[in-house]
Amino acid sequence: MPKSVLITGGAGFIGSALARRLVEDGYDVGVLDVLHPQVHGAHATLDLPASVRFFSGDVTHAPDCDVVLRLFKPAQVVHLAAETGTAQSLSEASRHGSVNVVGTTQLLDALSRCGYVPDQLVLASSRAVYGEGAWQAGSHIFYPPPRSHAQLAAGSWDPPSPSGEPAAPLASSAGRTEPRPTNIYAATKLAQEHIMAAWAAAHDTRLSVLRLQNVYGPGQSLTNSYTGIVALFARLARQQQILEVYEDGRIVRDFVYIDDVVEALFSAIEEPAGQARCVDIGSGVPTTIHELARQLASICDAPEPVVVPKFRDGDVRAARCDTEQAMKELNWRPKWSLDEGTRALLDWIGTLVPNGHR
Numbered sequence: 001m002p003k004s005v006l007i008t009g010g011a012g013f014i015g016s017a018l019a020r021r022l023v024e025d026g027y028d029v030g031v032l033d034v035l036h037p038q039v040h041g042a043h044a045t046l047d048l049p050a051s052v053r054f055f056s057g058d059v060t061h062a063p064d065c066d067v068v069l070r071l072f073k074p075a076q077v078v079h080l081a082a083e084t085g086t087a088q089s090l091s092e093a094s095r096h097g098s099v100n101v102v103g104t105t106q107l108l109d110a111l112s113r114c115g116y117v118p119d120q121l122v123l124a125s126s127r128a129v130y131g132e133g134a135w136q137a138g139s140h141i142f143y144p145p146p147r148s149h150a151q152l153a154a155g156s157w158d159p160p161s162p163s164g165e166p167a168a169p170l171a172s173s174a175g176r177t178e179p180r181p182t183n184i185y186a187a188t189k190l191a192q193e194h195i196m197a198a199w200a201a202a203h204d205t206r207l208s209v210l211r212l213q214n215v216y217g218p219g220q221s222l223t224n225s226y227t228g229i230v231a232l233f234a235r236l237a238r239q240q241q242i243l244e245v246y247e248d249g250r251i252v253r254d255f256v257y258i259d260d261v262v263e264a265l266f267s268a269i270e271e272p273a274g275q276a277r278c279v280d281i282g283s284g285v286p287t288t289i290h291e292l293a294r295q296l297a298s299i300c301d302a303p304e305p306v307v308v309p310k311f312r313d314g315d316v317r318a319a320r321c322d323t324e325q326a327m328k329e330l331n332w333r334p335k336w337s338l339d340e341g342t343r344a345l346l347d348w349i350g351t352l353v354p355n356g357h358r
Helices: 014-024 064-073 086-091 095-115 149-153 182-201 228-237 258-270 289-300 323-329 338-350
Strands: 006-007 026-034 054-056 076-079 120-126 136-137 141-142 207-213 212-218 255-258 277-281
Touching: 006 014, 014 026, 014 258, 054 064, 064 095, 076 095, 076 258, 120 182, 120 258, 120 323, 149 212, 182 207, 207 258, 207 323, 212 258, 212 338, 228 289, 228 323, 228 338, 255 258, 258 277, 258 323, 277 323, 289 338
Parallel strands: 006 026, 006 076, 026 054, 076 120, 120 207, 207 277, 212 255
Antiparallel strands: 136 141
């Protein structure tokens, strides 16, 4: 198989790291990216190897997609281009729908127009597609509905079980957990999965869907107000600010380091799926937001974090994944602990000036 890959959204946090990994292994890499100011700042700079073919363009704009595919016929396409703000998607639904849904269809239509079918499509999806996921009360497994604004405003953080018994969240797995999005961003990511699966099946090409948990690490935007909580807390802790932890501090997330995510994507590219596959990529370790905040504050000798009864509409209470399927199908396993990863992130932030800004 020719070693060539097109990465949409490839100048971003994950895309640029993946591009470097692919170039190191001898791949011919093309990147299509609009360099959105929210992600890249007002004065975007590229952090890509010199050999990467960079195409400045918008995945939602058909002529931009056409130009790329006239000049570059990749063996595989990694689709990373997406709007990612969970809370933002509730007030800017059209923007998320345009980029995540229409952008995906524009890319596929461009492939159809030029009569080209890649050997594999790889989609970076999200743990958000599961919504609240599956919970267990006693021997009963149930899927709670989205937490309402009124419920959150009343400080009722955990989804109630149908029986009234105490309930606990279960690790999500693509093979057994039903997707039930609770916000518009999540709904658009699930739509991406369905759209690409339908196109791949109709064109007899392969598809790998990787549902990513909370990705963090060096290279993540520190100025994007919708960036990951790890990068935000790390920057604030270095500035000796008090970290505010929402709800009761017991929100659970699965934080996965950027290098582990890149290796998972690389494995999917190196060993294309024999048939459509969907796997979960995370550390497999549940961490509360309060635990994360206390760890970062301790490393930076910052003030003790405080728990505040604030919340974000559309957020889920708990999210973590079972990595067994990914380890089996991709011959991959997460290697970075949260302590190692956060220290690497803090070291990287320390190289930026002033106060964690490029």
